[in-house]
Amino acid sequence: MAAKRSGAQSKRSQRTGVSPQAAQESRSEPPLSRERIVATAVELLDAEGVDGLTMRRLADRLGSGAMSLYWHVGNKEEVFDLALDSVLEYRGPQQMAGIQGWRGEVVHMLEDWRASMLRHPWSASLLPRRALGPNILRRLEMLSKTLSRAGVADADLNVAIWSLWNYVMGATITRASFDLSDDEMVAAQHRLTGLSECYPTIERSRLLLDSDWDGAFSKGLDFLLDGLAPGQ
Amino acid sequence: MAAKRSGAQSKRSQRTGVSPQAAQESRSEPPLSRERIVATAVELLDAEGVDGLTMRRLADRLGSGAMSLYWHVGNKEEVFDLALDSVLEYRGPQQMAGIQGWRGEVVHMLEDWRASMLRHPWSASLLPRRALGPNILRRLEMLSKTLSRAGVADADLNVAIWSLWNYVMGATITRASFDLSDDEMVAAQHRLTGLSECYPTIERSRLLLDSDWDGAFSKGLDFLLDGLAPGQ
DNA sequence: GGTTGACTCGTACGTCGTACGATGCGATCA
DNA sequence: TGATCGCATCGTACGACGTACGAGTCAACC
Numbered sequence: 001m002a003a004k005r006s007g008a009q010s011k012r013s014q015r016t017g018v019s020p021q022a023a024q025e026s027r028s029e030p031p032l033s034r035e036r037i038v039a040t041a042v043e044l045l046d047a048e049g050v051d052g053l054t055m056r057r058l059a060d061r062l063g064s065g066a067m068s069l070y071w072h073v074g075n076k077e078e079v080f081d082l083a084l085d086s087v088l089e090y091r092g093p094q095q096m097a098g099i100q101g102w103r104g105e106v107v108h109m110l111e112d113w114r115a116s117m118l119r120h121p122w123s124a125s126l127l128p129r130r131a132l133g134p135n136i137l138r139r140l141e142m143l144s145k146t147l148s149r150a151g152v153a154d155a156d157l158n159v160a161i162w163s164l165w166n167y168v169m170g171a172t173i174t175r176a177s178f179d180l181s182d183d184e185m186v187a188a189q190h191r192l193t194g195l196s197e198c199y200p201t202i203e204r205s206r207l208l209l210d211s212d213w214d215g216a217f218s219k220g221l222d223f224l225l226d227g228l229a230p231g232q
Numbered sequence: 233m234a235a236k237r238s239g240a241q242s243k244r245s246q247r248t249g250v251s252p253q254a255a256q257e258s259r260s261e262p263p264l265s266r267e268r269i270v271a272t273a274v275e276l277l278d279a280e281g282v283d284g285l286t287m288r289r290l291a292d293r294l295g296s297g298a299m300s301l302y303w304h305v306g307n308k309e310e311v312f313d314l315a316l317d318s319v320l321e322y323r324g325p326q327q328m329a330g331i332q333g334w335r336g337e338v339v340h341m342l343e344d345w346r347a348s349m350l351r352h353p354w355s356a357s358l359l360p361r362r363a364l365g366p367n368i369l370r371r372l373e374m375l376s377k378t379l380s381r382a383g384v385a386d387a388d389l390n391v392a393i394w395s396l397w398n399y400v401m402g403a404t405i406t407r408a409s410f411d412l413s414d415d416e417m418v419a420a421q422h423r424l425t426g427l428s429e430c431y432p433t434i435e436r437s438r439l440l441l442d443s444d445w446d447g448a449f450s451k452g453l454d455f456l457l458d459g460l461a462p463g464q
Numbered sequence: 465g466g467t468t469g470a471c472t473c474g475t476a477c478g479t480c481g482t483a484c485g486a487t488g489c490g491a492t493c494a
Numbered sequence: 495t496g497a498t499c500g501c502a503t504c505g506t507a508c509g510a511c512g513t514a515c516g517a518g519t520c521a522a523c524c
Contacts, residue, residue: 032471050361055512065473067513072471076512125360128405129282132440137431144433158443161434162406163399163452170402173360174394199369201376202393208364211390220395220456227455264502287481297504299482304502308481465524472519480511487503494497 029063034072034082036062041083045122053079080126085133087120088113090142102150103225109143110168110221117172124176127169140165152229160228167224171217178208261295266304266314268294273315277354285311312358317365319352320345322374334382335457341375342400342453349404356408359401372397384461392460399456403449410440 030036040061044053055076059066073079090112093099099108117123132140140161147160196203262268272293276285287308291298305311322344325331331340349355364372376393384392428435 054510056510059473067474067515068472070513128357128360128409130409134430137434140439141431141434144437144439148433154437157437158439159448159451161437161439162403162443162445162448163455166402166406166449166452167395167399168402169406170398170400171394173405174398174401177360177362198366199373201380202369202373205376205386205389205393207372207376207390207393211394213394216391216394217398219391220398220459223395223456223459224452226459227452286479288479291504299484299505300503302482467524468522470519470521472517474517475515477514478512481509483508484506486505489502490500492497492499494495 032062032064032068032072037069037072037079038082038086041079042087042120045083046120050122050125055079081130081133084123084126084130085135087123088116088133088135088139090116090135090139102146103229105146106143106150106164106225107218107221109139109146110164111218113139113168114172114175114217118176121176124173128173147228150229156228163224163228164221167220171213171220175213175217264294264296264300264304269301269304269311270314270318273311274319274352277315278352282354282357287311313362313365316355316358316362317367319355320348320365320367320371322348322367322371334378335461337378338375338382338396338457339450339453341371341378342396343450345371345400346404346407346449350408353408356405360405379460382461388460395456395460396453399452403445403452407445407449 037058041053041058044058044061048057053076055069056066058079059069062069069079073082090109093105093108099105117127143164144157144161147157148154152160202208269290273285273290276290276293280289285308287301288298290311291301294301301311305314322341325337325340331337349359372393375396376389379389379392380386434440
């Protein structure tokens with residue numbers, strides 16, 4: 001009943017990896033696998049957004065029947081979880097050389113985090129409702145370790161981690177949700193100018209249109225880091 | 233075709249507000265209205281969560297047919313938008329007396345914001361995908377005005393607003409998503425202790441269990457405010 | 465040859481959002 | 495008084511969804 005999942009198919013790919021599976025290759029599609037499902041789900045989410053992912057469409061893209069997916073994943077929720085976590089993999093600092101000090105490391109990690117999510121805007125709107133996958137936990141772990149090494153006391157560690165995490169999450173989600181619909185944005189600003197007697201200040205600052213998102217992100221992050229570790 | 237919406241029903245309630253509508257009252261349910269629909273949607277969302285809100289269930293609660301709702305709202309998306317915005321109404325500082333200085337005002341506004349959303353945890357997971365309603369804009373406007381009055385230069389205003397907004401959003405969404413499922417949380421921490429060689433630091437700090445959310449929120453907010461207006 | 469277990473998929477059920485058109489009903493006009 | 499008209503309600507129906515169920519295929523082993 002629940003005796004399926006990854007164990008099964010990974011065994012299969014070991015068995016058939018080297019031996020006489022030329023027949024498999026000659027078919028139009030490679031065999032289903034959890035990895036292929038997740039990768040295709042990410043493609044579909046990138047192309048069509050959260051509402052565009054359905055089991056039938058996903059199966060179509062994979063060249064299989066809809067019900068075949070359920071051998072490899074438990075349900076649609078799991079597809080979301082896996083797609084989200086797969087997108088949040090952290091490959092570590094590519095060029096560790098250019099980074100000096102713990103503060104540089106933290107900034108790099110958090111900016112990479114933000115960039116990863118903005119590359120797949122659906123991830124930002126998905127994350128608030130999903131469980132913590134291994135890749136997210138790995139990122140949290142690295143963040144804690146770096147802060148801990150930097151001398152943040154254990155008592156303050158959780159405050160520091162959550163402050164930084166919260167900040168990154170908020171900035172990313174806000175940015176991504178505005179990215180999703182430029183027209184929405186313009187419409188909102190237009191609604192604003194129509195009601196400029198109601199919202200004079202944000203209308204004057206063109207808050208919704210002219211903001212320098214990246215600049216605001218790193219400035220705010222700096223302030224936070226100043227406060228969290230005033231020593232350095 | 234599109235000639236319905238609020239104008240129609242508000243005219244109706246004006247007409248029937250005083251006159252001979254005792255018959256309406258004697259019926260088991262008051263007449264449908266946009267306000268009643270939104271209020272009931274909030275109830276339903278509070279009780280059943282985001283997935284629990286369907287047009288049929290909503291209509292059941294209102295004692296009407298499902299299709300009747302569509303006279304007052306355009307579609308289900310609009311119900312979400314209206315419910316979200318209605319929950320984010322800002323009633324202003326209830327006791328302005330106790331609040332000293334712009335900084336106190338800002339903290340009060342942001343804490344009220346957070347509290348409003350945590351009172352309805354679904355709002356946090358909904359917001360990333362929705363448009364900016366009038367109540368959200370009003371909050372942004374008040375925030376800008378306060379900061380502006382506090383002497384933040386126009387050039388820095390957007391940075392300040394977005395830094396604060398992002399921080400509050402992130403903290404609230406994170407907190408709310410953990411609140412939604414304590415069991416998920418415990419399961420995650422359990423998964424962690426099982427893999428404590430993978431995630432030693434966050435396992436040791438009991439990050440997912442023991443965090444002082446409220447304390448972390450206000451400490452991080454203080455740091456941010458320190459940085460944004462170092463003058464005061 | 466028979467059995468087993470991994471894997472695929474067609475069919476079917478219940479639920480969803482909502483298009484469409486019929487209906488009821490108070491107000492207005494003839 | 496009856497005819498007409500706008501607002502408001504709702505029954506029916508359609509297509510799409512997630513997925514339960516069980517029958518099917520095929521390679522590997524006894």
